[in-house]
Amino acid sequence: MSKNLTTRSEDYSKWYNELVVKADLAENSGVRGCMVIKPYGYAIWEKMQAELDRMFKETGHQNAYFPLFVPKSMFEAEEKNAEGFAKECAVVTHYRLKNDESRPGKLMVDPEAKLEEELIVRPTSEAIIWSTYKGWVQSYRDLPLLINQWANVVRWEMRTRLFLRTAEFLWQEGHTAHATKAEALEESEKMMNVYADFAQNFMAIPVVRGFKTESERFAGADETYCIEALMQDGKALQAGTSHFLGQNFAQAFDVKFANAEGKQEHVWGTSWGVSTRLMGALIMTHSDDQGLVLPPNLAPIQVVIVPIYKTDEQLAQISEAASVLTAKLRKLRITVKFDDRTTQKPGFKFAEWELKGVPVRIAVGPKDLENGTFEVARRDTLSKETVSADGIENYINDLLEQIQNDLFAKALNYRDTHITQVNNFEEFKEVLNGKGGFVSAHWDGTAETEEKIKDLTKATIRCIPLDAVEEAGTCVFTGNPSSKRVLFAKAY
């Protein structure tokens, strides 16, 4: 297997695009901006889904399903949200095709089947969900509503990239309704923490938790919490957001409840989501010039066994040993593949499984059988060891845990060495255009300054970190007073 993968230092962006396709994760489809998620990529997404779904349920949420379409009048109801998404939404205007008389065998939109009211393909579901919640909430006893939806959404992006920015993407969106502001705020913070826990402990991706500035907030939210990750090229990637919606949607859709004293109040809301964009974060956090590197938690195949042989007899003996080993590993719930294809050489197989990021490769030849050993290679470090067959299943089990931890430690170290405090605008630009990463700087708190810095450097405020310490300083751009540092970066 010839990989021909562009290296990261040659062209990071090209490396990413090639890797997604060559590792069989996804490809562009015949529909502008929409991707096909291939089985290997989808298997990784399924692992993310399963773990997130477990975490949501553990925190008291239930799944439900709401319509794909939002009637235009419903879409308009919350003005800021509508304005925020109006420029990029797919609109259904007709519900039928008919034969095109002028072109035999072709179809055309039937002008007589025009919808009375246009339908927006959901870019997000606050509008349709809050219009439904109106019927579900009468009294404080009906609250909280803690609901999640797994769905596809559409945002008509002009420039798209596989997983990172696609016209259609898959995501989950939580939508909760509460009796009090405090409870809704607690929920939005809780879900940001669920996301951070998931990113760090399951995906091995370190994240910074923080707030968005007003101009970077979700349209229709009063506060947006986020988790921000850092890619190997020094650019940040927003990996998840959790919004405190205040009473904005409750007011727009007239969702009220009678409190314990019988008084009518508007409900408080939150929404929160992560998407197939996380696949992009996963790829760009861990992978290298040889291809994908997958944390064991997310690997569809955790261990691949490759036989090294010359004769059919040798293959038969190796197959027997492999089958014993496979059984032992499966008992420990490790996913194993024995690659016994006779059409490919071991070198080709090694390169293919490297490209696909299988965490552990076990090679076994006649010599190994004689010595009672296996050759065990780690994908992340590309290092090899000879391991005794006796008790190897526990060795592999520990190794997978080790790899998971090492990947996180490595990414954390990269991230931590790429948060740089700067105190003037020269330093700001130097770091941003040099080593990149997060630039920790004082900011005067105005949207105007934020905008100017963005225009001059392409850097945006990724977040006001939750753990930012109070510290007197002056804005890196205007010199006006500031009380805490925020994180700037170029971003995906």
Next chain:
Amino acid sequence: MSKNLTTRSEDYSKWYNELVVKADLAENSGVRGCMVIKPYGYAIWEKMQAELDRMFKETGHQNAYFPLFVPKSMFEAEEKNAEGFAKECAVVTHYRLKNDESRPGKLMVDPEAKLEEELIVRPTSEAIIWSTYKGWVQSYRDLPLLINQWANVVRWEMRTRLFLRTAEFLWQEGHTAHATKAEALEESEKMMNVYADFAQNFMAIPVVRGFKTESERFAGADETYCIEALMQDGKALQAGTSHFLGQNFAQAFDVKFANAEGKQEHVWGTSWGVSTRLMGALIMTHSDDQGLVLPPNLAPIQVVIVPIYKTDEQLAQISEAASVLTAKLRKLRITVKFDDRTTQKPGFKFAEWELKGVPVRIAVGPKDLENGTFEVARRDTLSKETVSADGIENYINDLLEQIQNDLFAKALNYRDTHITQVNNFEEFKEVLNGKGGFVSAHWDGTAETEEKIKDLTKATIRCIPLDAVEEAGTCVFTGNPSSKRVLFAKAY
């Protein structure tokens, strides 16, 4: 809780519509023909999904994801399929809204954001998937492709009913590609059998396996296998279909492979799907005038424990006993809910859990604590028994299995006593308009006769059963010769 459920004998259709809403399964949304699947209904669908997904993977299939939209030219490529779905498809024509200058705060479709080519919201995904498969198949070594997708699809139905016929619905669609006709035929039959196994052994719904006639076939298929269930009102419901597509889509999308001799051939295809329609089948097969009856396999809550008490001290003692019992049941992977709401009386709770179809209800009061017993009630038979606390977890475990089996046996008995052989058209009409169910009759094999019978009686040929025996006879309508009986019924 006042149920006020219309009875089945009063108005079967009304009973169904009310039950779906009152049992919190689904409701109509503000979008014409689209439903909201509520958490309780969605939890049942999740159980179906999990089991089907397991069965698909066990038979070698992998999940993937393809775009929601199909460009018009791609949609047109397979003519019969295009024609079959053209009359009911949602069409995206624009990709942006803008402010409506004449109505402040309102949005309108931006005429400048018209798509060059209209996009069809997928009514089914053969077109988009086969256009993708073209890039995935070069040689016989790339075959078979065994792929499934969990997705939403849209068919602009004019008359909709919750779960049974909705504009948007959720489903899975398998799409496979094979090197030979025999292999594709085997796959389509295999998946029909997977569906039959699932319906009968997991959902406790007996089904007839068979072929569709040419006029009832999926548009674009050479053969359609189906499973047909029978509802309590004597109407049939198509519960799943599996299509042998021949080389139709491979030809339309030019999907060829080099066989072992290096010769180019078109690929053979299948597709197969089941949808949220199965929720309708589930409800109408088992439920009664008291509400939902759920087979234990599909019940989000399998056992509910209701405390009967007067004093707080009694409640405390009962809670302790309930918590011991809950722990024992959970160890056996039984899903238990302890309904300790203080705002509702036991009678209300009994009615609510009956309406929601919880298979087993355990009531416990001070007397039970004294005697070391529990009162165990079955939802399906509405019968009660007093059971010793000692070893009750095994009793409940067995009971759940018993209920699952009994529900199937009951439905099977109903189905078997509602397949009636008739030999002339008078009998045909008499049975159809009397006891209903499947009418087993000879048919001359022509679409013309099929159409005439449908016009006169509203009955369609549900299927040509797989196990139909060769038997000389005469068509029940025309008197022309026929060699086997087919099943007619009115249908959902």
